[in-house]
Amino acid sequence: MSSKVLTVLIASAVLASAATTNTNLQTTFPKSSGTTNLAAVKTIAAKAIFDGGMYQWDRSPSTCKDQAEGGDADAVFVLEDGATLSNVVIGPNNGEGIHCKGSCTLNNVWWTDVCEDAATFQQSSGTSYVNGGGARNADDKVLQHNGGGTVAVKNFWVSNVGKVYRSCGNCGTQYARHSTFTNIKVDDASVVAGVNSNFGDTTYIRDSCVLDSKLCWVYNGNSNGAEPTKIASGPTGTACTTAAIKTSGC
Template sequence: MHSQTLAVLLSAGLVAGQTNTELQTNFPTAASSTGLFAARTIAAGETFDGEMIQWDRSPSTCSDQSEGGDKDAVFILEDGATLSNVVIGPDNGEGIHCKGQCTLNNVWWSKVCEDAATFLQDSGTSYVNGGGARGASDKVLQHNGGGTVAVKNFFASDIGKLYRSCGNCDTQNERHSTFTNIKVADGSSVVAGINVNFGDTTSITDSCILDGADCWLYTGNDSGDEPEKVGSGPDGSTCVVSGVKTEGC
């Protein structure tokens, strides 16, 4: 490893094989950058350490809010794969696609295009530990499959929604999400958008939400229509909030 690259990683508290998943509110400086012609697949059960390199697509696959699918992603994670210590650049449409349960450790998105990460597992839990995202006009984490997405120690800045349970997918599922020790800043953001008619639940615990909202509640559908927003805020069952600060954090 070059000495300059090592110095950058050491300043961020990271070297290959070491993963920082604590809450950080400063976006890291990438050790170097690379542009992929096609999405890179991480095999089932495999662990990939990106060594704090900025990974992106070349040429760019970002088309604002146009849905692009797997072909516009940077990484595709098969069931049980783990991706660690990665910076995702701005020139891609879909960021990361998790085809099954996955784990994202210390993954950062320098600017989100359509989505940062999409979760497609049928069941089980996918984990987002540490990292952060900024500059998302709409969603950061898109949950199209089933099961649970568990987010911990994550920082988001200047975004629309941190998480959205798909409101109009062809196949709908009961989805769950949890958020622990997150910070959302710099914009009128929503932590979680969920579908009350499909049994979705979310919980937000011990977190900081500045200039934003905790939950928006929707009636989802499988017809492709725009879902109807039917409420907001915690209700004690569908959306549970505990230990959340809105200032001084």
């Protein structure tokens, strides 16, 4: 093999490695700048941008009722359509964390201890983005997708949770929901994504580190409020696809 060919092969390998290693993935929980306790939920207006300054934002008195389903009033932040929330630590004393009424963007948002859900996406269409940040200590779900469209997650760290993402299995209005996960690290979760194949859901997990966790659970969802039936554990193909997943040494 010529030295020129060898050089090209080495360069290609380095580029391929760089493509699957993103330094924007932070796996150390950040220290907050201080604490802000809200007596009521804080609403971020449509298309507005709010920077939380890396303060820990929480509710006082607490609205956390363990796994009892809550509403907008139990959240810390409600984001109207097109709003962006950045540089926030969500404390443990809230039931719902963040509610996105339309498509939203969450940049560098962290949840210290998740109560019912960390973030709920309610848009009827469009794409919501979770860029960076992370969550730990959730008995059940971190990202709950109740509306339609797509939730796109990248550079996200999760530790000691139930489901990283769940497409609603029994909402009164159902959609074909889509989700993508790129360069995430999951350590000790029941599953990364739960999706409903009978409604046309899809999830794609790639270039990620998944430790002690299942990748996908596939359900038959319903719109009558009954508990959905799990029918498969993936990857399964259409509903759940993966690429370049590491399950050790990462």
